[in-house]
Amino acid sequence: xxxxxxxxxxxxxxxxxxxxxxxxxxxxxxxxxxxxxxxxxxxxxxxxxxxxxxxxxxxxxxxxxxxxxxxxxxxxxxxxxxxxxxxxxxxxxxxxxxxxxxxxxxxxxxxxxxxxxxxxxxxxxxxxxxxxxxxxxxxxxxxxxxxxxxxxxxxxxxxxxxxxxxxxxxxxxxxxxxxxxxxxxxxxxxxxxxxxxxxxxxxxxxxxxxxxxxxxxxxxxxxxxxxxxxxxxxxxxxxxxxxxxxxxxxxxxxxxxxxxxxxxxxxxxxxxxxxxxxxxxxxxxxxxxxxxxxxxxxxxxxxxxxxxxxxxxxxxxxxxxxxxxxxxxxxxxxxxxxxxxxxxxxxxxxxxxxxxxxxxxxxxxxxxxxxxxxxxxxxxxxxxxxxxxxxxxxxxxxxxxxxxxxxxxxxxxxxxxxxxxxxxxxxx
Amino acid sequence: xxxxxxxxxxxxxxxxxxxxxxxxxxxxxxxxxxxxxxxxxxxxxxxxxxxxxxxxxxxxxxxxxxxxxxxxxxxxxxxxxxxxxxxxxxxxxxxxxxxxxxxxxxxxxxxxxxxxxxxxxxxxxxxxxxxxxxxxxxxxxxxxxxxxxxxxxxxxxxxxxxxxxxxxxxxxxxxxxxxxxxxxxxxxxxxxxxxxxxxxxxxxxxxxxxxxxxxxxxxxxxxxxxxxxxxxxxxxxxxxxxxxxxxxxxxxxxxxxxxxxxxxxxxxxxxxxxxxxxxxxxxxxxxxxxxxxxxxxxxxxxxxxxxxxxxxxxxxxxxxxxxxxxxxxxxxxxxxxxxxxxxxxxxxxxxxxxxxxxxxxxxxxxxxxxxxxxxxxxxxxxxxxxxxxxxxxxxxxxxxxxxxxxxxxxxxxxxxxxxxxxxxxxxx
Numbered sequence: 090x091x092x093x094x095x096x097x098x099x100x101x102x103x104x105x106x107x108x109x110x111x112x113x114x115x116x117x118x119x120x121x122x123x124x125x126x127x128x129x130x131x132x133x134x135x136x137x138x139x140x141x142x143x144x145x146x147x148x149x150x151x152x153x154x155x156x157x158x159x160x161x162x163x164x165x166x167x168x169x170x171x172x173x174x175x176x177x178x179x180x181x182x183x184x185x186x187x188x189x190x191x192x193x194x195x196x197x198x199x200x201x202x203x204x205x206x207x208x209x210x211x212x213x214x215x216x217x218x219x220x221x222x223x224x225x226x227x228x229x230x231x232x233x234x235x236x237x238x239x240x241x242x243x244x245x246x247x248x249x250x251x252x253x254x255x256x257x258x259x260x261x262x263x264x265x266x267x268x269x270x271x272x273x274x275x276x277x278x279x280x281x282x283x284x285x286x287x288x289x290x291x292x293x294x295x296x297x298x299x300x301x302x303x304x305x306x307x308x309x310x311x312x313x314x315x316x317x318x319x320x321x322x323x324x325x326x327x328x329x330x331x332x333x334x335x336x337x338x339x340x341x342x343x344x345x346x347x348x349x350x351x352x353x354x355x356x357x358x359x360x361x362x363x364x365x366x367x368x369x370x371x372x373x374x375x376x377x378x379x380x381x382x383x384x385x386x387x388x389x390x391x392x393x394x395x396x397x398x399x400x401x402x403x404x405x406x407x408x409x410x411x412x413x414x415x416x417x418x419x420x421x422x423x424x425x426x427x428x429x430x431x432x433x434x435x436x437x438x439x440x441x442x443x444x445x446x447x448x449x450x451x452x453x454x455x456x457x458x459x460x461x462x463x464x465x466x467x468x469x470x471x472x473x474x475x476x477x478x479x480x481x482x483x484x485x486x487x488x489x490x491x492x493x494x495x496x497x498x499x500x501x502x503x504x505x506x507x508x509x510x511x512x513x514x515x516x517x
Numbered sequence: 518x519x520x521x522x523x524x525x526x527x528x529x530x531x532x533x534x535x536x537x538x539x540x541x542x543x544x545x546x547x548x549x550x551x552x553x554x555x556x557x558x559x560x561x562x563x564x565x566x567x568x569x570x571x572x573x574x575x576x577x578x579x580x581x582x583x584x585x586x587x588x589x590x591x592x593x594x595x596x597x598x599x600x601x602x603x604x605x606x607x608x609x610x611x612x613x614x615x616x617x618x619x620x621x622x623x624x625x626x627x628x629x630x631x632x633x634x635x636x637x638x639x640x641x642x643x644x645x646x647x648x649x650x651x652x653x654x655x656x657x658x659x660x661x662x663x664x665x666x667x668x669x670x671x672x673x674x675x676x677x678x679x680x681x682x683x684x685x686x687x688x689x690x691x692x693x694x695x696x697x698x699x700x701x702x703x704x705x706x707x708x709x710x711x712x713x714x715x716x717x718x719x720x721x722x723x724x725x726x727x728x729x730x731x732x733x734x735x736x737x738x739x740x741x742x743x744x745x746x747x748x749x750x751x752x753x754x755x756x757x758x759x760x761x762x763x764x765x766x767x768x769x770x771x772x773x774x775x776x777x778x779x780x781x782x783x784x785x786x787x788x789x790x791x792x793x794x795x796x797x798x799x800x801x802x803x804x805x806x807x808x809x810x811x812x813x814x815x816x817x818x819x820x821x822x823x824x825x826x827x828x829x830x831x832x833x834x835x836x837x838x839x840x841x842x843x844x845x846x847x848x849x850x851x852x853x854x855x856x857x858x859x860x861x862x863x864x865x866x867x868x869x870x871x872x873x874x875x876x877x878x879x880x881x882x883x884x885x886x887x888x889x890x891x892x893x894x895x896x897x898x899x900x901x902x903x904x905x906x907x908x909x910x911x912x913x914x915x916x917x918x919x920x921x922x923x924x925x926x927x928x929x930x931x932x933x934x935x936x937x938x939x940x941x942x943x944x945x
Contacts, residue, residue, distance in 0.1 A: 111664060111805065121847045122663040217661065223806030225653075225661030233645065233653030235550040236539060236826030360812065363791055377539065377823035378651030381813035384788065385806060395806035398664030410843055415834065419549045 094123065094405040095130035097161035097186075099152045099177055100168035104191060104218070105132075107390035108165060108397050123402045125409035131155045156181040163404055165397060166190040175199050178214070185210045187408070189400040191218035191393055197291035197307050200298065208417050213407070215400035220292045221246060221369045223392030224385040225399075230299045230373070231418075237375030239300040242339040243516055246292045248367035248387040249276040249283035250315050250335040254352075255365045257320045258332065275367050275388075285314035286335065286350045293337035293350055300373065301339055301346050302420040311429040313351035322439060322509045325480045326354045329437075329465055332362040336514060345425035347432050354437055354513040361516070372516065430489040435464070435513035438481040440498060441505040444471040448503040449479075455497045456483065459490040476505050482513065522551065522833040523558035525589035525614075527580045527605055528596035532619060532646070533560075535818035536593060536825050551830045553837035559583045584609040591832055593825060594618040603627050606642070613638045615836070617828040619646035619821055625719035625735050628726065636845050641835070643828035648720045649674060649797045651820030652813040653827070658727045658801070659846075665803030667728040670767045671944055674720045676795035676815040677704040677711035678743050678763040682780075683793045685748045686760065703795050703816075713742035714763060714778045721765035721778055728801065729767055729774050730848040739777040739857040746780060750867060750937045753908045754782045757865075757893055760790040764942060773853035775860050782865055782941040789944070800944065858917040863892070863941035866909040868926060869933040872899040876931040877907075883925045884911065887918040904933050910941065 098109060112119065112129045120126045133152035149155060156164055156177045164181040166188055168174045175195045181188050182203065190196070195203070196219050207214035217227045221244075230239075245251050252275045256266035267284070270276035282288045290307040297303045315335055323333045331354035340347040355362045360382050364370040369387025374380045386392040407414065442448050449468075456463055462484035471477040483491070491510070499507045526537060540547065540557045548554045561580035577583060584592055584605045592609040594616055596602045603623045609616050610631065618624070623631070624647050635642040645655045649672075658667075673679050680703045684694035695712070698704035710716045718740040725731045743763055751761045759782035768775040783790045788810050792798040797815025802808045814820040835842065870876050877896075884891055890912035899905040911919070919938070927935045 107805075115664070115666075118666065118849065119664060121849060124844070124846065223803075224809055225657035225811075228661055229653035229657055232831060233656055233827045234823065235830045236543070236547060236823050238543075238546065360791065363788065375651070375823060377535075377819045377826070379814045379817070379820050381652055381811075383653075383809075383811055385809035389807070391805045392807050395662065395664050395803060398805070399661045402663045403660060406843065410841075412840055412843065413838075415838055415840065416552070418552065421546065421549060 091125050091409040091411070093126040093128050094408050095128050095160055095162045096401065097130060097155040097158055097164045098132040099155055099164065099166045101132060101134045102167065102169070103390040104393045104397065105167040107394035108167065111394050111398055119398060119402060123405035123409060125405055127401065127405055130161055131158055152177055153180065157184055161186060162408055163401065164188045165401065166192055167397070170194060171198065178203060179206060182206045182210055182212060182214065185212050187212040187214070187404045189215050189397055189404060191216065191397055193219040193288070193291040193295060197294040200295065201304050204417065211414050213404050213414050215404060216295070217400050218393045218396035220295050221371060221383070221385070222387040222389060223395040224369060224371070224383050224387065226371055226383055227299060229383065230296070234373065234375050234378060237377045238341070239373055239375050240341050241374040241516060242296060242300050242371065243361060243514065244293070244296065244337040244371040245334055245361060245364050246337050246369050246371070246387060247283050247286070247289040247335055248369055249280060250289070251364065251369070252367045253315060254323070254333055254335060257318065258323045258327070260320050260324070262320060263315065263318055284316055286312045289335060289337050289350045293339065293348060296337070296371070297339050297346070297348055301341065301424055303346050303348070303424050303426060305348065305426055309348070309426055311349040311351065315352055318352060319509065322437070322511060325439065325467060326437065328467065329482055330357050331355060331513065332357055333511065334361060338514065341424070342427065344431060345427035347427045349429060349432065352511055354511060356515060359516060430487065432488045433485045434488065434491070435485050435515060436483045436491045437509070437511045437513055438495070438498065438507065439509040440479045440481070440507055441476045442479055443503045443505065444475055444477040445503060451501050451503055452479065452481070452498060455494055455501070459486065459494045461486040461490055461494055519553050519837040519839070521554040521556050522836050523556050523588055523590045524829065525558060525583040525586055525592045526560040527583055527592065527594045529560060529562045530595065530597070531818040532821045532825065533595040535822035536595065539822050539826055547826060547830060551833040551837060553833055555829065555833055558589055559586055580605055581608065585612055589614060590836055591829065592616045593829065594620055595825070598622055599626065606631055607634060610634045610638055610640060610642065613640050615640040615642070615832045617643050617825055617832060619644065619825055621647040621716070621719040621723060625722040628723060629732050632845065639842050641832050641842050643832060644723070645828050646821045646824035648723050649799060649811070650813070650815040650817060651823040652797060652799070652811050652815065654799055654811055655727065657811065658724070662801065662803050662806060665805045666769070667801055667803050668769050669802040669944060670724060670728050670799065671789060671942065672721070672724065672765040672797070672799040673762055673789060673792050674765050674797050674799065674815060675711055675714070675717040675763055676797055677708060678717070679792065679797070680795045681743060682751070682761055682763065685746065686751050686755070688748050688752070690748060691743065691746055712744055714740045717763060717765050717778045721767065721776060724765070724799070725767050725774070725776055729769065729852055731774050731776065731852050731854060733776065733854055737776070737854055739779065741779040743780055747937065750865070750939060753867065753895060754865065756895065757910055758785050759783060759941065760785055761939070762789060766942065769852070770855060772859060773855035775855045777857060777860065780939055782939060784943060787944060858915065860916045861913045862916065862919070863913050863943060864911045864919045865937070865939045865941055866923070866926065866935065867937040868907045868909070868935050869904045870907055871931045871933065872903050872905040873931060879929050879931055880907065880909070880926060883922055883929070887914065887922045889914040889918060889922055
């Protein structure tokens with residue numbers, strides 16, 4: 090029985106500070122859970138000169154030295170971003186040090202290779218904090234749903250976008266909502282990764298592997314962010330009984346597994362519709378368990394530290410007991426990723442059209458040509474420039490048909506512009 | 518590496534059949550997850566003569582023989598109820614056989630003793646299915662929140678009551694809603710354990726141990742069921758912004774840990790308010806992770822089998838690898854259970870009173886004497902017999918004061934009856 094487990098911490102930003110503080114302040118709780126004393130042995134910070142309240146023994150500005158230090162039993166990587174984080178994780182694993190990380194970017198792009206390296210070295214690589222912050226997700230998906238074939242997964246996994254969309258639902262413009270998110274600390278100064286769904290795409294990749302055994306990189310996903318969304322569409326959606334969310338969707342179909350991130354209308358009565366503000370939620374349908382949802386704070390120092398420390402306790406417990414790391418689970422056959430053109434969804438269109446006879450006949454003819462059924466229509470009396478606004482809600486159709494229909498609708502003589510096309514999810 | 522793990526299944530009711538079917542039909546998925554072949558070796562049924570479609574090798578009517586069979590590596594107990602289930606579990610553990618069970622009754626009353634026996638024998642006793650059916654709960658609470666002090670836990674963990682209360686919210690009487698629940702298969706022919714909150718109390722006991730380290734038996738909980746509830750109260754509650762749920766509540770206060778099951782008004786905007794029908798949900802607030810919620814199907818053969826099989830896979834994997842069972846985690850100091858009289862809640866009262874001057878002054882005097890603040894009042898014009906209905910919503914006060922106030926309100930000369938007193942929860 091190891092008397093102590095010595096931790097090397099890489100990165101002391103918001104999450105790193107929360108982790109360091111917890112390791113010091115709740116040493117007893119954590120050590121009791123781990124069955125061994127957890128010692129914050131070394132930490133690497135960006136700027137040594139900056140004063141900090143943390144009493145870490147050996148602070149350094151050299152993360153590579155911490156990752157490979159002889160007196161470190163476990164490495165926590167909270168540097169973030171692809172490099173040097175990936176190299177740091179790999180070098181710790183190479184030296185047979187288990188690694189706990191919150192780094193979705195590295196895992197999305199290099200997860201399988203790093204997992205393979207960890208397995209080869211007989212150590213663990215854990216990343217509960219990489220998706221959904223403080224919400225228990227990775228272990229529940231891996232272990233608790235092991236008996237299921239996961240049929241569908243839909244997730245709100247970007248708090249920034251959800252905060253922005255929640256404000257837009259009250260009529261605020263995207264730019265204003267984003268500025269508020271930045272003021273409130275929910276969005277970074279450069280929010281592109283969030284707004285363009287890069288972050289959500291990375292996280293979906295990780296979930297896809299766990300829940301569907303599909304190995305893919307973010308480059309293989311269809312990914313569309315929230316830029317260009319108009320509060321008018323959220324208002325029309327509401328009228329039709331839907332709320333707009335940035336959804337990460339993975340779904341098993343006979344033809345393959347869908348994997349996509351995009352804004353989507355969700356029925357008001359679905360639990361995901363009520364996940365507001367900076368909250369995250371993952372809704373999973375298993376073929377045995379049925380629908381299950383996990384929700385909570387998807388970001389923030391303490392919430393993310395909670396997940397990091399759960400992994401640390403798990404690894405430390407194993408180190409203390411000297412238990413070997415079990416071999417990785419065998420996956421089933423690799424599923425085919427469905428190309429976006431084959432994905433079937435319902436769609437919402439908003440068009441600006443001339444207010445003249447025959448317009449509606451033209452529109453419906455285009456839809457009929459592509460065998461797209463029409464479920465609901467809203468048409469308002471024209472505004473000042475003689476343009477009328479038409480909102481269409483279709484039945485399910487393949488993406489290819491919907492995209493072609495969009496182009497053809499835009500080219501109709503009576504169409505001034507296709508102002509929006511937004512997918513509609515009608516989950517279980 | 519063990520080539521196979523032989524399973525002995527006790528009890529082939531709804532859940533047992535789903536488990537047996539899955540063990541046979543999804544043998545490959547389960548065996549891949551477990552890293553070893555899972556074989557349903559023996560099963561004990563109540564009535565051997567009854568025809569069944571399951572091809573189990575050796576069926577017997579003697580569960581004790583299965584629990585102690587030499588050719589069984591792992592016992593699944595799905596007999597239910599206290600005895601003989603407890604004895605069967607104990608005898609399997611005594612022979613160093615790991616046990617997976619869904620038996621909340623046995624765990625609530627004998628969990629610590631059985632866990633101690635399992636630890637002494639170096640085998641696992643797992644019970645993910647005992648609370649919340651197919652919702653991953655036990656492992657997330659034990660492992661994923663390990664770094665947290667759990668501050669509050671509120672749960673909807675009886676699907677029957679939630680189904681009944683959901684129907685009552687639309688104006689249906691309790692008796693009618695209960696009959697519907699029975700027709701729909703959500704309530705048993707004898708629904709007393711559900712309606713009287715015995716079932717929810719058992720489950721709360723299990724959650725209390727995991728989340729608060731409080732060892733208690735159901736006898737130590739305050740437990741009140743849904744009998745006597747009137748749809749009028751649900752309607753008034755709605756008017757005040759609340760939904761009525763049967764809640765299991767555990768809360769850390771400076772004076773100790775509260776543990777109680779009773780009907781409670783929950784604010785409409787709280788996620789628990791939207792958990793309808795036969796769904797279950799557990800809402801936990803940790804001091805690091807913040808609020809987290811898990812929801813899904815709390816009952817049903819397949820959903821419960823999903824949880825049972827997750828445990829089976831976990832245990833079989835360990836058996837296959839020959840890994841030792843880690844010693845149980847040390848708990849922190851045992852918290853004090855707060856007596857119900859000291860618990861502070863808000864309260865809803867509905868009174869039938871004479872419609873005459875001074876009535877309201879009498880009522881408010883009683884509340885003021887007990888230092889109970891008044892938050893909202895609804896008074897309707899009197900009905901045919903000259904009786905007026907008064908609804909009061911108080912601020913937080915100790916249960917002892919609220920109970921005494923109730924008695925004194927009932928004795929006022931102008932009071933015809935105190936028709937309802939229902940606690941109000943205002944969670945994070």
